[in-house]
Amino acid sequence: MVVLNKIYTKTGDAGETALGNGARVAKHSLRVTAYGTVDEVNSCVGMARLHAEGEMDAQLAMIQNDLFDLGADLCRPDMEKDGEAEYAPLRMVPAQVDRLEGEIDGMNEALEPLRSFILPGGSALAAHLHLCRTVARRAERLSMELATMESVNESAVKYLNRLSDWFFVASRIANDDGRADVLWVPGANR
Template identity: 40%
Template structure:
């Protein structure tokens, strides 16, 4: 089977229902950013330190959810409804519960943290910023077309989740957080 179709050579793409849409349309850009995010989550999984099977499982579940979100977005505006939507409030609640559990072992946060400290923590911060980018794109889409109301809270919580994950990774790797210093302290 050939992977290329040549159908997109003129800047158009097909949505899940077969309808055509410009590749620069808000909807196409939205699921494209979700795909980019998913790829970076996959990279993060490969950066995890040994003994992080629990985190790998959580990340791979999020990858599955990103694919589900992308499939929701791959349908046109007139197909957006509750029978199509998969992202749910339960996903957001799960992220909150996981963050609460992670935070029980972390020191209180009393300063701003710079991305970095280890390869895995740095990649978690890259993913966090990509989640924010996706979230902004999805907000823009929601101003133009219908969007599952569970998506924006989920994405908002997901970026927080990756921030907490970066802290957890540094703790597990026994590495210090990189503290932001005011200009007078540098």
């Protein structure tokens, strides 16, 4: 259980922070940047939820919880030492990726195939979901870069990859099942 009875600790005043295993690293380290960007995605999802209702809102709530799981996963290096930990570190699992894939497939059934790239926009919800998509892609790039240097859970990276796809398809659903998508017109302003 998490207990936060004092918000500021002053332990980060010199530019370092603690990872999930207690190791201290620079706040600008790639691992901290990766899980910080996941937190940014979560904040964007919170903004999108201001415009969501029903099933879409429920799915976004699940994604927000998953993103906290993902942050917990990324802030805990040394996956090979998970068995030695005092408590089992929280790791993303394939079932979370599978759930996103199933939701993407379900939403995609209502959509006509795209014949053009679409511009971020349309409804307020769609615009927010596009922002979620682009920030999720950045989190994925950072996590992939981190994976070239340190161990990163494969399911965490897969989740981020599927998540940006989820946001794209969901943005089309939010745009009247794609009928209100804003289409790109190549060279329209020449």
